[in-house]
Amino acid sequence: MITSVKQISLLKPDDWHLHVRDGKILKGVLSHTADVFCRAIIMPNLDPPITTLNQAKEYKKRIIQSIPDGVSFTPLMTAYLTDDMSPDLLEIGFKERVFHGAKLYPVNVTTNSAYGVTDLSKIDNIFETMERIGMPLLIHGEVSDSNIDVFDREAVFIERHLQPLLKKFSSLKVVLEHITTIDAIDFVENSESDIAATITPHHLHINRNAMFNGGLRSDFYCLPTAKREIHRIALRQAATSGKPCFFLGTDSAPHTRRFKENSCGCAGIFNAPFALESYLKVFEEEQALDRFEAFASINGANFYGLPLNDERITLVKRDVSVPEIIDVGLAGDPNDFVKPFHSGEILGWSLESV
Ligand code: NCD
Ligand code: ZN
Numbered sequence: 001m002i003t004s005v006k007q008i009s010l011l012k013p014d015d016w017h018l019h020v021r022d023g024k025i026l027k028g029v030l031s032h033t034a035d036v037f038c039r040a041i042i043m044p045n046l047d048p049p050i051t052t053l054n055q056a057k058e059y060k061k062r063i064i065q066s067i068p069d070g071v072s073f074t075p076l077m078t079a080y081l082t083d084d085m086s087p088d089l090l091e092i093g094f095k096e097r098v099f100h101g102a103k104l105y106p107v108n109v110t111t112n113s114a115y116g117v118t119d120l121s122k123i124d125n126i127f128e129t130m131e132r133i134g135m136p137l138l139i140h141g142e143v144s145d146s147n148i149d150v151f152d153r154e155a156v157f158i159e160r161h162l163q164p165l166l167k168k169f170s171s172l173k174v175v176l177e178h179i180t181t182i183d184a185i186d187f188v189e190n191s192e193s194d195i196a197a198t199i200t201p202h203h204l205h206i207n208r209n210a211m212f213n214g215g216l217r218s219d220f221y222c223l224p225t226a227k228r229e230i231h232r233i234a235l236r237q238a239a240t241s242g243k244p245c246f247f248l249g250t251d252s253a254p255h256t257r258r259f260k261e262n263s264c265g266c267a268g269i270f271n272a273p274f275a276l277e278s279y280l281k282v283f284e285e286e287q288a289l290d291r292f293e294a295f296a297s298i299n300g301a302n303f304y305g306l307p308l309n310d311e312r313i314t315l316v317k318r319d320v321s322v323p324e325i326i327d328v329g330l331a332g333d334p335n336d337f338v339k340p341f342h343s344g345e346i347l348g349w350s351l352e353s354v
Helices: 024-034 053-065 087-095 120-133 150-168 182-190 208-212 229-239 272-285 289-304
Strands: 007-011 015-018 039-042 074-080 101-104 137-139 173-176 194-199 246-248 312-321 346-353
Touching: 007 289, 015 246, 015 272, 024 053, 024 272, 039 053, 053 074, 053 087, 074 087, 087 120, 101 120, 120 150, 150 173, 150 182, 173 182, 182 194, 182 229, 194 229, 194 289, 229 272, 246 289, 272 289, 272 312, 272 346
Parallel strands: 015 039, 039 074, 074 101, 101 137, 137 173, 173 194, 194 246
Antiparallel strands: 007 312, 312 346
């Protein structure tokens, strides 16, 4: 008989895909991650985006200044690829450990991607350099072609762009970010290239129906969008498989109410406040709690070639209520608050000590 697990202790985890924004909101969103995670790969899609060494260093400073007192947290910065990014700048940035990777947003594919790459073949020199120096290429793997159905954009990207890219640059180190489909899982698992994928909590919990449940629900709108149930089930199997090519990346992407409750609601789900609890629910349901540490604290660091953290955290089986809405320090106006993922729900795990 399997006795139910009452607590779980693991190496302090890292978040390999995170948006913390900038300006006034930065402090209010960052604390939710910094309190629990040791490091995070910081997405560069600010407006204007992070494209220079100086911008990355300054942004890193602002993040460090926003870390709560007594908390140890390391932001790992990334560069935003544009059509005219200089390969030399990337090489210097990577060697000086200013950049831990470079993010490829196909132009107009998601929030603040207007400066993104218009045609992958225009930046072959970038890929050559990244392949040579072993710099991770982080990919938002969707086409932005409006003729392609929104739910097919990941699969089409893989076929049209990712496959040819890895044929040409067979040693390029790639993270396919926030995967949502069986097509992406199959591709990553069976590829001979050095490729891994991040998986978000929300794509493990919701399918595309969540966006249309009794009305149009922008709180469940993110990019890539959640897909059919068969994809969600496959993602749960991949995340809990223990395979080194899958690891934690929340893609926590806060937008205030005024931008979510809008006729053109922004894409992004703010899951940082209860990310670990959210993932743990899935691992418990899949009877894979023993594989959680690999997913949350080991596979990502190994892929990025970084040391494992040595601190540990413990989560205990105790209910926690997720608030309806979170004040991220912008103002007293509820329109400036952010709704967290699992808003108003009760989750069955909570943090004991950090
Ligand atoms: C992200 C954001 O808001 O910055 N949105 C999202 O839906 N995931 C951008 C991104 O990662 O696509
Ligand atoms: Zn993202």
